[in-house]
Structure formats: structure tokens, C-alpha cells
Amino acid sequence: xxxxxxxxxxxxxxxxxxxxxxxxxxxxxxxxxxxxxxxxxxxxxxxxxxxxxxxxxxxxxxxxxxxxxxxxxxxxxxxxxxxxxxxxxxxxxxxxxxxxxxxxxxxxxxxxxxxxxxxxxxxxxxxxxxxxxxxxxxxxxxxxxxxxxxxxxxxxxxxxxxxxxxxxxxxxxxxxxxxxxxxxxxxxxxxxxxxxxxxxxxxxxxxxxxxxxxxxxxxxxxxxxxxxxxxxxxxxxxxxxxxxxxxxxxxxxxxxxxxxxxxxxxxxxxxxxxxxxxxxxxxxxxxxxxxxxxxxxxxxxxxxxxxxxxxxxxxxxxxxxxxxxxxxxxxxxxxxxxxxxxxxxxxxxxxxxxxxxxxxxxxxxxxxxxxxxxxxxxxxxxxxxxxxxxxxxxxxxxxxxxxxxxxxxxxxxxxxxxxxxxxxxxxxxxxxxxxxx
Numbered sequence: 001x002x003x004x005x006x007x008x009x010x011x012x013x014x015x016x017x018x019x020x021x022x023x024x025x026x027x028x029x030x031x032x033x034x035x036x037x038x039x040x041x042x043x044x045x046x047x048x049x050x051x052x053x054x055x056x057x058x059x060x061x062x063x064x065x066x067x068x069x070x071x072x073x074x075x076x077x078x079x080x081x082x083x084x085x086x087x088x089x090x091x092x093x094x095x096x097x098x099x100x101x102x103x104x105x106x107x108x109x110x111x112x113x114x115x116x117x118x119x120x121x122x123x124x125x126x127x128x129x130x131x132x133x134x135x136x137x138x139x140x141x142x143x144x145x146x147x148x149x150x151x152x153x154x155x156x157x158x159x160x161x162x163x164x165x166x167x168x169x170x171x172x173x174x175x176x177x178x179x180x181x182x183x184x185x186x187x188x189x190x191x192x193x194x195x196x197x198x199x200x201x202x203x204x205x206x207x208x209x210x211x212x213x214x215x216x217x218x219x220x221x222x223x224x225x226x227x228x229x230x231x232x233x234x235x236x237x238x239x240x241x242x243x244x245x246x247x248x249x250x251x252x253x254x255x256x257x258x259x260x261x262x263x264x265x266x267x268x269x270x271x272x273x274x275x276x277x278x279x280x281x282x283x284x285x286x287x288x289x290x291x292x293x294x295x296x297x298x299x300x301x302x303x304x305x306x307x308x309x310x311x312x313x314x315x316x317x318x319x320x321x322x323x324x325x326x327x328x329x330x331x332x333x334x335x336x337x338x339x340x341x342x343x344x345x346x347x348x349x350x351x352x353x354x355x356x357x358x359x360x361x362x363x364x365x366x367x368x369x370x371x372x373x374x375x376x377x378x379x380x381x382x383x384x385x386x387x388x389x390x391x392x393x394x395x396x397x398x399x400x401x402x403x404x405x406x407x408x409x410x411x412x413x414x415x416x417x418x419x420x421x422x423x424x425x426x427x428x429x430x431x432x433x434x435x436x437x
Contacts, residue, residue: 001063001067002014002017002060002063002369005055005056005059005060005063006055007055008054008055013049013053013055016045016046016049016053017049017366017369019035019039019041019046020035020046020049020050020366021366021369021370021373022039022401023035023036023038023039024347024348024366024367024370025347025370025394025397025398025401026038026039026397026398026401027348029348029351030347030348030349030351030352031348031351031352031353032046032047032050032353032354033353049362050354050359050362050363051354051356051358051359051362052358053362055362057358057361057362057364057365058361058365060365060366060368060369061128061129061130061361061364061365061368062174064126064127064128064365064368064369064371064372065119065128065129065171065174065176066174066175066176067372068119068126068127068128068372068375069119069128069176069177069178071372071375071376071379072119072120072121072124072126072375073121073122073124073379074121075121075122076121076122076328077121077179077180077325077328077329078119078120078121078177078178078179078180079119079120079121079178079179079180079181079182079205079329079332079333079335080117080118080119080168080171080176080178080180080181080182081117081118081119081120081125081181081182081183081332081333081335081336081339082115082116082117082164082167082168082181082182082183082187082336083115083116083183083184083333083336083337083340084103084113084114084115084116084133084160084186085103085104085113085114085116085340085344086100086101086102086103086104086109086111086112086113086114087102087104087111087112087344087350088102088104088105088109088110088111089110089111089112090110091110092110093147093148093355094112094352094353094354094355095112095132095134095138095148095150095354095355095356095357095359095360096112096113096114096132096133096134096135096138096360097110097111097112098110098111098135098137098138100113100133100135101113104344104350112132112133113132113133113160114130114131114132114133114364115130115131115133115160115163115164115167116129116130116336116339116340117129117130117164117167117168117171117336118335118336118339119176119178120332120335120336122264123264124375124378124379125335125336125338125339125375126339126368126371126372126374126375127339127340127343127367127368127371127372128171128176128368129167129170129171130364130368131163131166131167132357132360132361133158133160133163134150134154134155134157134158136157138150139155139156139157140157142155147355148355148356148357149356149357149358150357151357154357160186161186161187161190161192161193164183164187164193165193165196168181168197168200168202169200172200172202178202179203180202180203180204180205180316180329181197181202181203181204181205181206182204182205182206182207182329182330182332182333182336183204183206183207183333184206184207184333185206185207185208185209187206187207188206188207188208188209188312188313189208189209189212191282191284191286191287191291192284192286192287193206194206194293194313194315195284195291197315198315203314203315203316203329204313204314204315205296205312205313205314205316205326205329205330205332205333206312206313206314207310207311207312207330207333208246208311208312208313209311210245210246210247210309210311211245211246211247212245212246212282212311212313213243213244213245213282213283214243214244214245214246214249214280214281214282214293214295215239215241215242215243215244215280215281215282215283215290216241216244216249216278216280216281217241217281218241218281218290218292219239219240219241219281219283219290220239220240220290221237221238221239221240221283221288221290222237222238222240223235223236223237223238224238237288239283239290243283246295246297246311247309247311249278249280249295250276250297250309250311253276253297257276258274258275258276258299259274259275259276259323260272260273260274260275261273261274261275261323261324261327262324263324263327263328263330263331264328264331264332271300271331272300273298273299273300273327274298274299274300274301275296275297275298275299275323275326275327276295276296276297276299277294277295277296277297277318277323277326278294278295278297279292279293279294279295280292280293280294280295281293282313293313293314293315294313294314294315294316294317294318294326295311295312295313296311296312296313296314296326296327296330297309297310297311297312298310298312298327298330298331310330312330314326314329316329339371342371342374342390343367343371346390346391346394347367347370347371347390348367349363349364349367374390374393377393378393385414385418387418387421387422392414392417392418395410395414396410396414
């Protein structure tokens with residue numbers, strides 16, 4: 001399936017790709033040195049394969065996207081999920097590294113940041129794209145870009161929003177099938193991002209911040225009349241209707257205006273919530289236009305008595321989609337976070353120790369191959385082992401490839417892990433039953 005990507009006119013290096021992906025699974029740390037050590041292979045050959053070999057990492061990533069799209073079940077709506085993630089780095093030479101906000105630690109840190117995309121359907125998802133963010137102190141420094149061998153067509157500064165738009169446009173161009181696009185409040189609070197998705201003919205479900213301004217009635221934009229002879233004549237247009245925020249609006253909703261919906265399975269049972277839908281309007285001050293949105297609010301009562309509120313905008317409407325479908329779209333964003341978590345904790349995507357652009361893209365491509373393999377195993381084994389996780393698959397592969405225990409011991413270990421997970425699920429259901437009595 002992937003062999004032809006790892007050859008040129010004079011060399012075949014698919015064996016190095018096989019070794020590297022095995023190392024991602026076997027090694028405790030997923031840098032080139034540790035992978036080479038764990039597989040007892042030549043470090044310099046592996047370093048050359050990752051950093052210098054002339055194979056197309058982008059083409060491999062695109063092939064992974066096509067494979068994931070083809071194997072995902074089509075039981076529900078398929079989502080293209082967008083999110084960014086970062087990881088702390090030492091030094092200043094790793095491509096894209098800089099003092100910037102890093103969500104992994106929740107503050108500004110010396111780190112690399114990338115925008116990721118996954119494809120999801122129901123309870124299944126896998127990574128399909130990634131774009132490394134280059135801060136301005138990189139794009140404004142040609143010598144630094146030369147040292148990292150960043151291609152000329154990648155040196156223009158792009159915001160994370162622009163990288164997300166590139167991902168969406170690229171997936172549409174290569175024919176990847178999806179029904180909606182979802183992203184968090186960083187993307188949802190940018191009116192132009194939603195507008196461009198709408199212009200692409202795609203449905204979006206974008207989270208927004210609690211202080212997002214909205215209008216409950218469609219306003220007109222007019223220059224206000226002068227109220228006194230003092231001061232300057234007003235020159236800027238203003239909306240003719242009062243403004244509020246989504247949080248303030250939520251506080252005015254009566255109990256009869258909420259509807260309870262069951263959304264999806266979680267590791268601790270079924271996700272349920274109270275939902276409210278309202279047609280509202282926003283004012284894009286940059287373009288001076290008024291645009292309609294469907295506001296979707298989810299209210300979830302937590303076990304400790306707290307209430308979690310989630311706000312989203314969508315260009316979908318209740319004439320085309322059921323409330324359950326809209327609630328499902330909003331809840332699917334969990335899976336991009338889960339994919340990123342698996343890619344870091346299980347597959348080590350945050351452990352790269354290379355300085356070059358090509359090396360970073362190569363490692364992402366190989367990491368995504370493993371991620372798509374994990375998805376296939378989850379789908380294949382679902383009837384017998386519905387709780388199968390990436391960690392389970394990794395542990396079993398290590399056992400099969402590098403016998404460290406008997407097969408029965410390995411299966412007992414996985415069964416014990418699943419028993420604990422099932423107990424958590426049962427406890428959730430029992431708590432729900434007791435609370436309802």
C-alpha cells in the first residue's frame with residue numbers, strides 16, 4: 001500500500017519505514033536515537049532516512065487521509081475536526097520552535113505548534129493532516145529558514161486560522177468525504193473563518209467563547225443621528241438593535257426551552273445534555289456585515305453538581321438536520337483531542353528531535369501510518385473487543401514482535417484493563433439510575 005512512496009530511481013528504503021514504525025510502537029521514547037537503539041539498527045542510516053531521503057512526506061500523509069476516509073464506517077455523519085497542539089522544546093534550532101503559547105502546558109513556552117486534522121465517524125477517528133506553524137521570527141529570517149531547509153513555498157507567514165483553511169481546502173481538493181467541519185473557540189470566534197467554510201459549501205459546527213456578542217433580532221447598520229451640537233458628527237455605522245452575549249442570553253432561557261438529548265458514548269457511559277437552539281445574528285466589524293447563525297448551547301450536569309456549558313455556532317438549520325444530529329456534531333470535537341492525546345502519549349508525536357522541515361514532515365507521515373493502522377485494528381476487533389484502545393494494540397504488538405510474556409498473559413492483561421473500564425461504565429449507569437430514583 002505504501003511501498004512505492006519509499007523508493008526512487010536508484011534506491012528502495014521501505015525497510016527503513018518499516019523499522020521506524022516498529023520503533024514508534026516498541027520504544028518508550030520515540031526519537032531517532034532511541035528507536036534505533038530499541039531495534040538494534042544503525043542510527044546514522046535511520047537519521048539519513050528521516051532527514052535526508054528524497055521521499056514525499058506530504059504524499060504519504062495524503063495517502064493516509066484517503067485510507068482513513070475509505071475505512072471509516074459511514075453509520076453517522078463524518079466530521080473533519082480541526083485543532084492545534086504544541087509541545088515544549090529545548091533550544092532554538094528545531095524547525096518552528098519559538099516562545100509562543102503552548103496549549104500542552106497552558107502558557108507561553110519555548111515550543112513547537114502545529115494545526116492538526118482528524119476524520120471521525122461515530123466512535124472512530126484518526127489523524128489525516130498536520131501543518132507546522134512558523135512564527136514570524138522564523139518567516140522573517142531567511143538564514144534561519146535556510147538552515148532548517150524550509151521549502152521556499154512554505155516560508156510565508158500564515159496564522160493558525162490560515163493553516164486550518166489550507167487543510168480544509170486541501171482535503172476537499174483531494175476528494176476526502178466529510179459532512180461537517182468542527183473546531184474550538186479560537187476558530188469559531190473568527191467570523192471570516194466560518195464565512196469561508198460556508199463559501200466552500202460545507203457545514204460547520206464551531207465552538208465559540210462565552211462573551212461572543214450576538215443580536216436576537218436582525219439589526220441594520222446605520223450612522224447614528226447626532227444627539228447634541230457638541231462633539232463630532234458620528235461617522236461610523238452602528239447596529240440598530242441591542243447587543244448581548246451568548247452567556248447573558250443563556251441566563252434568560254427558561255427550563256421549558258431546553259430539550260434533553262443523548263449524544264454519544266464515552267468511556268464512562270453515555271453523554272447526555274440539555275440543548276437549546278436559537279437563530280441569532282452577528283456583526284462582523286471587519287467587513288461591516290450582519291450574518292445569521294444558529295446558536296447551539298449544551299448544558300451538562302456533572303457528577304460533582306457543577307454545570308458545564310458549551311456554546312457553538314453553525315450554518316446548519318433545523319429544517320435540514322435533527323436536533324440529535326446537531327448535538328452529535330457538537331460532541332464530535334472530543335475525538336480530535338483524543339487523537340492528539342493518543343498520538344502524543346502512545347505514538348510519541350511530540351518527541352521528535354530533528355531540526356529540519358523535511359524531517360518533521362517525514363516523522364508526522366510515519367506517525368500517521370501507525371495511527372491509521374490502530375484505527376483498522378479497532379474496527380477489525382470491535383465485535384470481540386469494543387473497548388480496544390491504542391495502548392492495548394501497542395502492548396499486544398510489542399508482545400507479538402518482541403516476546404516478553406506468554407500470549408495468555410498478554411490477553412489477561414488486556415482483559416483486566418477492559419474489566420476496569422467496564423466497571424467505570426457500569427458505575428456511571430448505576431449512578432444515573434440512583435440519581436433518577
